[in-house]
Amino acid sequence: MSDREPQSALAAAIDQNKRNERVTRAWLLAPALAIILAISILPLGITVVYSFLTPGTYGGVTWEFSTDSYVQFLFQRDIFDDTLVFNSAYVSIFLRSIGLALGATLGALILGFPTAYFIATKPREQRNIWLFLITLPFWTNLLIRTYAMLLIIRDEGIINIMLMKAGIISSPLTILYTDTAVFIGLIYSFLPFMVLPIYASLEKLDFSLVEAGYDLYANRLKVLFHVIVPLAKPGIVAGCILVFIPGLGAYITPELLGGGKKLMIGNMIAMQFGASRNWPFGSAAALILMALVIVVLLVNALAARRGASNNG
C-alpha cells in the first residue's frame, strides 16, 4: 500500500507533465500552422474547386460544375458543331517550359559543379568568402537581377557594344526576347541553388580516394567521373531539383527577357488571372504544374530510397 501510493502519484505527475507538454506544444505550433494552413494550403483546395467551375464574365468564377478547363488544355471546341479538335498550344507551352528548365538545369550543372568543387578545395577561411559571394545574389531581388541582365544583353547592351567595338560583330546580336535570353536568365537566376548543395556534398569528400584513383593509373577525367562525381551525386541531384523546379515555374525571367512573347507556364497561368480572365483554366494549369513538380519530387524520393536500400 505504502509502496504503491507514491508510485501512482509519480505516474500521475508524469502523466500530467506529458499532457502539459502536449498542450504547450499545441499552443506553440498553433500560430504558424494556422497562418500557413489558412493562407497557403487552404487556397490550394480552393484552386482545385475553381478548376472545375465555369469562368465568370469579368474574371472570377460562376458556380457551375465543368471539366472544360481540363478539356481546353488539350482540345479546342469547334464553335460551330461543338466537336473537339486537338489543340497543341498549351501542351507546347508546357513542353517548351520543361525544355527550357531542363536546359537551364544542365547549364547550371556545367557551370555550378566546377565552381562548387573549386570552393570545396579552397582553404577553410577562403571558403566562407566564396560561399558568401555565391549566396549573396540569392538574397537580392530576382526582378532587379533580371532587369540587370536585360540591360547587358540588349541590342544596345554592354555585351553587344563591346563585341562591336572589338570588331567581332558588325551588327548587334539579338539575344533579348529570344529563347536564348530566357535560357541565360534562368541559369543566372538559379545558379546559386546548384552550387550550394554540390558544395555541401563535396566538402565532405575524402581526397585519399582521389589519390587512390591516381595511384591506380586513372587520369583526371577518370578520377572526376568515376570517383568525385559518384561521391557528389546526392548534391548534384539536389542541385538539379532546386534549379529545375523554380525554372519550370519561372515568371519574371520569361516576362522580362522573353518579352512576354516567349511564354512559359508561369506567365500563361498569370495571364489567365489577368487579361484573358479564365480563372478555372488558370487554376487547372497551376494544378498541372504542381502535379509535374510533385512527380519530380516523388521520383527523386523513390530513387533516394532505392539507393539507400541498395547500399544498406
Next chain:
Amino acid sequence: MAEPMTAMPASPQPRQRRRLVRDLKAMPGFTATAWLCIVTLYLPILVLIAFSFNENRSVVLWTGFSLDWYAKALENDGIRNAAWVSVKVALFATVISTIAATMAALATTRTKPFIGQGLVYGIINQPLMIPEIVTAIATLSLFALVKKLTGLNGIGYLMLAHAAFCIPFAYMPIRARLETMTLTLEQAAADLYAPPLKVFTLVTLPLLGPGIVAGAMLAFVVSLDDVIITLMIAGPGETTLPIYILGAIRRGITPEINAVSTILVAVSVLLVMLLFIVQRRMQR
C-alpha cells in the same frame, strides 16, 4: 623498354604517373569556371549600379558621375508611396512570421519527438516547395472569395500573405540556433527554482536572440523582394517597390529605375551582410 623492366621488377611507371598529378585537388578549367560564375553573377548588377550614377539619360553611354537620378527617384511620389507600402508590409510580415516561427521552433525542438512531427515540418516548409506562381493564384482565389463574402478590403490581405511565406525563412535560423543550444543553462535555472516563464524570458530568450534576429532579417528581406505573390494579390494603392519597378521597366528603361533598384539591392545586401556577421558570432 624491355631492359629496364627486367632490371627493375617494380615498374617505375606508377611513380612517374603520380608525379604528373602535381596538385591532387586541381582540375583543369575549374578555377576559370568558378571565376566565370562570379563574373556572371555580379557583372549585370554592377553595370546596373554604375549607370544609376550616370549623368546622362542613357543606360549605355557613360558621360559623368551624378546623383541626379537618386534625387529624381526620391522626389517621385509613386516611388515614395511604393517604398512606404513595402516597408509597412515587410515590417508586419516580419513581426508576425518571426513570432510564429519562434514559437513553432520551440515546439519542434524543446519538446520530445512527437507523432506528426514530419507533417508539421512539411506544413511549415510548404511555402518553399510549391512554385510561387501556384501559391500566388491560389491565394488570389481565396482572397477574392473572402472579399466577396465579407466585403472587407485593405492591405491586411497582402500583409497576411507575406507573413505566410516568410514563416519558413524565419523558422530555419531559429530552429538551427535552438538545436545547437544545450539545455544545461535552462536546467540550472530550473534547479534554482526559477519558474518556467522566468527560465524562458531570462535564459532561453537571450540565448536564442541571435537566431531570432537572423530569422527576422531573412523574413524582412524575403518580404521586401517578393514579386509574384504581391503582383497577383495587391490591390490598387498597394503597389510595393518591386511591383513599381516592374511597371516602370514595362513602360521603358530609365536610369531612375537603376537608382531605385540600387537602393533596394543595397538594403538587402546590407541586411544579409549583417546577418552573416551575426551568424559568425553565433558559431563562436
